[in-house]
Amino acid sequence: MKLGKKFGIGLAATALSLSLATGAFAYGSDAAETPAPGYGTLKGSSWTTGSTGGAETWVDSNNDNAYLVAGYTIQDRNGKNLASNQTSSARGKRTHSIDYSAPTNAYTIHGTHGVQGGSTYAAKAVYTSVGIR
16 A cells, blocks of 8 residues: 555656646737838737747738738747747738747747838838747
8 A cells, every 4th residue: 555655646746747847838819000101000919829829910001012020039937038030921912920839948929020121111010929838
């Protein structure tokens, strides 16, 4: 009987340490928008569904032949950058997105969303932030 209790306690301790080591990812999202003359409204959204997520950028219109930017920076609990990436759409697009996989020690995802490079109208940007633990 003593061996069974020790085994059960050991198994419970192992399970607890594994759950603490891998962390628990949460689900979340954030959105932002700003007026963007010539483009209508610039909107950005970032989300996480566990250890994966993404950032999306869109505008109401893009007759100025600008390109959209979607990016992210993943940080740990101490604000240290763990990963980042940014991509641009082809000119004239109205939506653009980027996906990511977060490391196990990720804490926050910061999204960058912008429209730039048009021939007439000024660049605009909005930012989002999602806590994932």
